[in-house]
Amino acid sequence: MQVQQKSTEEIISQLALMQQEISELKIAKIALDAQTQMLEKLIEMAETPELEHVLNVTLEQVVDISIQVTGAESSYLVLFNEHSVIKNKIFKHLYLDSLEQQNLIHRVLEQEYFTWVVNHPVVTAIPDTFPYKRLKILPECPPFARSVLSVPIFKHGQLLAVLTLMHSQAEFFNTTSVSIMEMMAKQIALAIDYARFYGQLETYSQALKLDLEQGRQIQQNFLPQPVPGLTGWEFASFFQPARQLGGDFYDTFLFPDGSIGLVIGDVCDKGVGAALFMGLFRSLLRIFSEQTFSNANISPTQAVILTNNYIAQNHSELCMFATIFFGVLNPSTGLLTYVNAGHEPPIILRSSGVRQRLHPTGPCVGPTYNVHFQEQQIQIEPGDIILGYSDGVPDARSPKGDFFTEKRLLSLLEEPAPNAIALVDRIKKQLECHISEAEPFDDITILAVHQLAPPS
Missing domain, CATH: 3.30.450.40 (GAF domain)
Incomplete structure (x- = not known):
């Protein structure tokens, strides 16, 4: 029990x-x-x-x-x-x-x-x-x-x-x-x-967005205004950064003797760092171009060399560089003197239908001090169009990841364009259609210069 x-x-x-x-x-x-x-x-x-x-x-x-x-x-x-x-x-x-x-x-x-x-x-x-x-x-x-x-x-x-x-x-x-x-x-x-x-x-993000938007507006303000009072020539351009700020740039500016500086460049990388260096490259090219002009010798080669040496000497630890095409155009004669520092070769669209490329005449600007750049010349005839662009054009990606390709770009040039504006607009529309809703892959820059044919 x-x-x-x-x-x-x-x-x-x-x-x-x-x-x-x-x-x-x-x-x-x-x-x-x-x-x-x-x-x-x-x-x-x-x-x-x-x-x-x-x-x-x-x-x-x-x-x-x-x-x-x-x-x-x-x-x-x-x-x-x-x-x-x-x-x-x-x-x-x-x-x-x-x-x-x-x-x-x-x-x-x-x-x-x-x-x-x-x-x-x-x-x-x-x-x-x-x-x-x-x-x-x-x-x-x-x-x-x-x-x-x-x-x-x-x-x-x-x-x-x-x-x-x-x-x-x-x-x-x-x-x-x-x-x-x-x-x-x-x-x-x-x-x-x-x-x-x-x-x-979120507060910090909003402040950062505001700063970036202000930076974007400043960068847009860097882009050149149309060259005033230049009879017989037409300019057209398109610029679209992959982010709010980009490393691509183009520039057109007038020398005191009436010559025109033509620049298109692409700084490595994207975003804020590239945008800061974009402003530096642009300013240096203008400053050194004015210096060479004061010496009675407008030399794109000398301006590019001085720019290269400044970047290599003062900013080598940042490993920043740019590909740059810099030409000086005499609007009276149509003679283009240029240096292509590792940039995508601009295309000369002849009124006859023949195409020519302005291939690199030296390496990119910035990595190495005191490198050699060769200067070349080409004659631009009435009716010709100079088309410069950054690698963001052929490298533009579709939503599926397909590249736009240089082949497709060249196919757009087979049909003659009546003027520079129409040509840039044609390329721009095809790019927008290709990219669609895809995230931008790279900055896109296009610059076209057209020597108008005399009225018949």
């Missing part, structure tokens, strides 16, 4: 342990489900960069999920800044409309309550608020806060927020509620911390 009684006591004890384990597992399951919900929301926000007011959305989700897992009727979440000053407030009551909730949001809890929370930095269930004067939530102590579950949210020892769950029934929150919110507190801290960081990142 004694053995049977002992066996019964052991069974009862084991059943009690099993019930406790089941209860703990249920609590863990509820907390895990809530944490999973919060994690899914974080991932959703991370994949939706255009989402505004991320912090407020996160706080509202914390409030909703906390009400869901504890059965609370209302919830009040207060977020503090790094100086422990209240920054955000979210109040939700299941049985009040939005206007009533808005009217209560600044009156629900008083500062004395938060002082009490700081002195009790653990999840605490207050079974009945009536005996606690400091917890009287409104002067009339509204019935929706008869029992309270206080959840302080800490991160690295700093109080981030206080989540207060409320119910109109006394002794509503129990040890299970406390256990669930203890498990959720770290996840809530992570969510709030992430949202804060995301908000700061």
